Amino acid sequence: MRESVDVLISGGGVAGLAAAAAFGSAGYSVICVDPAPPVTERGAPGADLRTTAFLQPSIPVLTAAGLWQRIAPHAMPLQVMRIVDAGGAEPIARITHDFDAADVSAEPFGWNLPNWLLRREFVARLGDLPNVDFRPGQGTRRLFTRDTEALVTLTDGAQVTAKLVVAADGRHSPVRRALGIPVHTTRYGQKALAFAVTHPEPHRNVSTEIHRSGGPFTLVPLPDHQGKPCSAVVWMETGPEIERLRALPRDAFEAEMNTRSCGLFGWLEQASALTVWPIITQQATRLYGQRTALMAEAAHVVPPIGAQGLNMSLADLSALIDLARPETLGTQPMLQAYERRRLPDIKLRLAGVGLLNRASMMRARPLRDARAAGLHALYSLAPVRKGLMQLGIGMR
Template identity: 80%
Template sequence: MRETVDILISGGGVAGLAAAAAFGSAGWSVLCVDPAPPVTEAQAPGADLRTTAFLQPSVPVLEAAGLWSRLAPHAMPLQVMRIVDAGGPEPVARVVHDFDAGDVSARPFGWNLPNWLLRREFLARLDDLPDVRFRPGVATTRLITREAEALVSLSDGSLVSARLLIAADGRNSPMRQALGIGVQTLRYGQKALAFAVTHQAPHDNVSTEVHRAGGPFTLVPLPDHEGQPCSAVVWMDTGAEIARLQALPVAAFEAAMNERSAGLFGPLRLASALTVWPIIAQIADRFSGERTALMAEAAHVVPPIGAQGLNMSIADLGALLDLARDETLGTPAMLDAYHRRRWPEVKLRLHGVDLLNRASMLQAQPLRDARAAALNTLYTLGPVRRGLMQLGIGMR
């Protein structure tokens, strides 16, 4: 069986589903496939317990895709990014600085949502689009590109002809590999624990990064859980330390996370299961090939610092939408323009996140003291502070 569509999307994660909704809303015929059915409930096995903060520039793309109206009722605004250095001899906050979105914008930095909920709402949107089909449990297996089309074999035995193939199939993208596009990878020896906690002190829509050693401990606001303030946590550290923490009994794990949080929110209580994620930085040598665009983690991977990862993916999508015209969809002119627009910006952001992650990993006390001093200096220089906030949000 051979199918013909305008756009085939390999990968049905958050980025791939967003792309399907966006191009479907723009009137293109779209087929999206993914080998794993999406998990759309927080308590279900395999649920992605991480959260995503959509920064300001991502919202217009989501609005055009018909997604933001579904997400807004569930979204927690992030008005303040609080950076805490707890790198002294004792695990207590010694430097605390608030970066307030009000200094650079009338709107919050962004809005936070659980990843499992994103999948649920994105799938609901796809059901409303008559020219979009999502086929879970089906993988892309083979790719042949020609001047006029991409021919993709699927694991169910079907063959798809597409004017444009969008590879949104992860850091080990089979479609990227089929094109022979290489990657540059940085490994940190880190992993991340993702989970939710309840706490006594309200979060007041403040996202808090606590820096000590090994990587940041980040708390991001969530809606109340069972009548108590709730936050999503990403705890980055060495692989060995994350394995040790994961194996602890609940009481011992809660004691460890309360120490690592520097006591900023009062006693933390575990409110979900733990999930573990490897930490790398990666960028593809090119973001395009014949009749193919790479986006999201097929193109770039960054550590979860500063809410950059998925927002970079939405920026990829925005660029593709801007460049897509009926007469140019999937042509070399379109795809070369996409690569030129996105690759340099992604490279710059990857470099910045890499520096921040390495600074957060510092173990030696003199280097941690230097990090605290640098944070103080950056904060006290008003124009520099505002410029960094604008760069982080992606404001132009």
């Protein structure tokens, strides 16, 4: 027996759960599937220990979906983004510039939360929506589309017809592959370590990117942990270097970590397990197929610089919700309008983040000196500095 819904969402990560809550809150009937049940506890095996910074433009779509109300009490505001160049002969901060949200807005740049907590609260929100059916443990096996609807066969054999299928099923998206949409991928030879640290110096709601070589070392504010100031760390380096670091004994790893952090927060202590993530840029050549929209990492993947990744995903979701009408849901004109709205911004941000990442990877001293001089010059021009902040946030 076939089921019928307005929207089927393939993928139950943070972006897919947000999409289910958004379409459900807008009154559409929704089924959301993911082959892996979400891990919703910090210490559980497989927990996603990365964090997400929601920038200002993401808050309205989260609020309309009933999500921001659940996560706001746990969110850590990000008032200042600090860029540090430590590319000199010794790993010490030689140029430091603060980008303060107060220069462009009365609100912080964004708010930071752990990904495992987002999954917990997003799943709870879906439980409040009677028109949303979340099915962890099931995935998308086959997709067949026609002008009037899509037919999705799930991994348990169930069949679902939907007016719109939303592919939020990751960088290896089964739905994208079923549609035959190719991707362009750029590999940097990098990986990232993600983990949490405690430190004696308070972070004062400052997100800090330290650039030397191999990629940025980024500390993002978190709530206190066991009575100590706490930050999430994303440490990007070459693949072999990340594997070397991960294999170190804890005391040796902490020594290397504190050298790389330039001592800006005092002695850092590892406060969570290490997780490793590959760093790529990836873009689908199209954002839609018949009765199907690609969003989030099914559509685009960026390195974790400037908090662009999930905020680009929520911009996708905002465009889909804005364009959705019961009478035209999933039609070609709606999907074409979605691609026209999102594609220019996606291309701009992928190019910008890719350029920043390559600049951060520089190993030759003369190139690192040029990078530092460029940062200082850009910061010194107030209109340029404010324009870059507005662009990074996504303000129009």
